[in-house]
Amino acid sequence: MTDYAIEARDVAVTYADGTEAVRDVDLLVERGEFFGFLGPNGAGKTTMIKTLVTLLRPTAGSVTVNGFDAVAEPRSVRATVGYMAQETSVDPELTARENLRFACDAYGVPRAERGDRIDELLELVELTDVANKVADDFSGGMKKRLDAATALVHRPPLVFLDEPTTGLDPAARNRLWAYFRRINDEGTTVFLTTQYLEEADQLCDRLAVIQNGAVVADGTPETLKRRVGGEVLTVALADGDESDRAVSIAREEGVFADGATIEPNANGLTVTARDARTRGTDLLVALRDAGIDVVGFDVRAPTLDDVFLAVTDEGAGGERASEIESTPTSAVPSGTVGDGGRGSSEAESGGEGETTGNGGDR
């Protein structure tokens, strides 16, 4: 048996209107890994997830999930994955327990196992006390926890989480992180997309960054941060309008070693350089000599935000990676992945996500 939970090679997905959402994507995710898939809005993350869970058919390339070919054996893929979509699959008129019972039906969990399985999941996501309350009364965080539990009823070895914590407050987010960590510790492979780079940093063993449908970087969070090339010096000026002049001075004085990137920011400038820490004071002196007032400076190790800015267009004056807002891209409920799941999948209904080539949607 292959060691990979996900093996995607040269995958392209082109929608019927000609939009090339994903191209030449190679993804190898090992069993047991916590894998992060990052990218700006519209980069192709949801398209890729939908392809991996067989809701969309690739236009080109091959996709193997849990050892099953996604095009030839979609039912086997669906039976062995859980999918927490961006949109909630919780039925507000049902209680938490009833929602889980419904999901057990959809995923064909044997009747004899359902009671224990549901109790165990309610406990995992700390909803035991409200098990018999209707979900309509739940907070956003509680609904997300119920969504997460719903995706796990059939104990899939691989779970897809599409921006699972968007819109939650930090406490609710932390709680979900704890569940995701726990299921991963227990052996479940996790494929996560997120707009929160800190989330990816905290949780993921390995990451890929996608931009305009193509993977532009991948590796462990640490490797990617090292790739940024040094430390990050931020200088705040009394007058933000002096930023461009300060940048010219930093570049022309040759303060930093070759390979440094020196860019203006809203209040001053940002330098990423191997010698940002040791040569930072030289820059401050040069700025003072030029009559530019410095009101603050800070040197820090790179974060995934810096990686994201370095490898995507977001660095060229776009919105900051950690502030990217997500735009829901479809109305596919989470429960559609299991065979006989609630509602029909896009793939089966030939709905919103029509693709070209390979016969389009099933």
Ligand SMILES: Nc1ncnc2c1ncn2[C@@H]1O[C@H](COP(=O)(O)OP(=O)(O)OP(=O)(O)O)[C@@H](O)[C@H]1O
């Ligand atoms: N059904 C569709 N038909 C045509 N184009 C689509 C369809 N769904 C998505 N797209 C386009 O495909 C590209 C990738 O979209 P996708 O939703 O996969 O990106 P994403 O990275 O998940 O974005 P977000 O973070 O906003 O969810 C975008 O240009 C999008 O407009």
